[in-house]
Amino acid sequence: MRARVYVSLKKSVLDPQGKTIHHSLQNIGFRKITEVRQGKFFEIDFASELTREEVRAEVEKIAEDVLTNPVIEEFSYQIE
Template sequence: MKARVFVNLKKSVLDPQGKTIHHSLQSLGYRSVNDVRQGKFFEISLDPTLSADQARAEIEKMAKSVLTNPVIEEFRYELEAVEAHP
């Protein structure tokens, strides 16, 4: 089981890193860019014996308690079953 957790700053929080990238892109001639926000993601391989429900519970717990700062960040995640090849 593989999970991807995407973490980004809440809409209401300023993103100076994104602003810097936006300015760089504009100064390099990418005039069609209106805004840039940066985030991070985690690709997490989970024990294949976990059920989808268990995996979901684990991922939500670790996303809330470790991977994000809930004051300024929010997350979403996706689960992907990885086929076991014998």
């Protein structure tokens, strides 16, 4: 089973990388963009014997404890 975890800066946190990309895109002619924000995602493949509920529990723990800095980041996830 595969889970995808998306980690991004909280909306309240300035995203300098996103701003830089936005600025560069405007410079090369993409003027209809109002905002760009960047994040990371992780594809995690789990052994097949785990149930969907077990995968959900592991993903939440991994996302909270390892993949995310709770002070400035938030996460969401999908299980495929």
